[in-house]
Amino acid sequence: MTQSPFGPWIPTLLDIVDRAGQAILDVYESDFSVVAKADASPLTQADLAAHKVIVDGLTLMTPDIPVISEESEPPGYEVRKQWDRYWLVDPLDGTKEFVNRNGEFTVNIALIEGQHPILGVVGVPVQQKIYVGDVGQAEARVYEQGNSRLLSPQRRDAHAQSITVVASRSHGGDRLASYLEQIEARFSPCERRPVGSSLKLCVLAEGLADIYPRLGPTSEWDIGAAQAVLEAAGGAVLTPDGASLPYNSKESLLNPEFLAVSDGSFDWLAALPGFPDP
Secondary structure, three states: OOOOOOHHHHHHHHHHHHHHHHHHHHHHOOOOOEEEOOOOOEEEHHHHHHHHHHHHHHHHHOOOOOEEEOOOOOOOHHHHOOOOEEEEEEEEEOHHHHHOOOOOOEEEEEEEEOOEEEEEEEEEHHHOEEEEEEOOOOEEEEEEOOEEEEOOOOOOOOOOOOEEEEEEOOOOOHHHHHHHHHHHHHOOOEEEEEEOOOHHHHHHHOOOOOEEEEOOOOEHHHHHHHHHHHHHOOOEEEOOOOOEOOOOOOOOOEOOOEEEEOOOOOOHHHHOOOOOOO
16 A cells, blocks of 8 residues: 555644644633524634634645635635635534533544545544544544554445444434434334534444434534545445535535445445435
């Protein structure tokens, strides 16, 4: 295998994510305040502190690569569509988990090229873990306590009857409940594993669950980094018609609904019921 072109960046990216995570924890351990953004989602001092650490670090490391962060106003599509590469950042995904103090929030940095994540770094500050996925090298690792271990692709037995579904702690609704009931009718046993933030895709990358159906809106920065980790580990993120999820392909940065799976080689669309109509 050829050496990854991103190898020289990894130590710096790990440091940036670690420092952003520490900035988040400094607020997490304090009596912080919460304000509502224009879309009514919560914002804390931690989001802004992590944003500054990440944007400053990426700009210093790669001054010629533009950065889109959830906590800054992105340029219009007429500008963005000219970019060959850009960093896509969610400084703190899972602000509701942060506010509820359950620890399931993440720091996310993705490198997007050709409308697809090619490198992803996801930090889990409370767990002191950082996931790194290099899609071109098909290599995903998790770093913790000074060591790293490789995440091996999870191959599903075509005859397996059981399934583990990872689901959001903060988002759901009647459509998702109905869809999960349909899955439970096809698989036995069917275990539901509630997880917050982009950590859901990292749980899939570790082989601790099989699927994550997302019925409802997300933004590209919510999952870009974790998608790279998952795909580097052998998983996939698919639209309901089986296509790969595109990035930077339109004015809006909202994603379509999708299905994330731990084994990207398994025919999940044949095995699962189709998404219910909106």
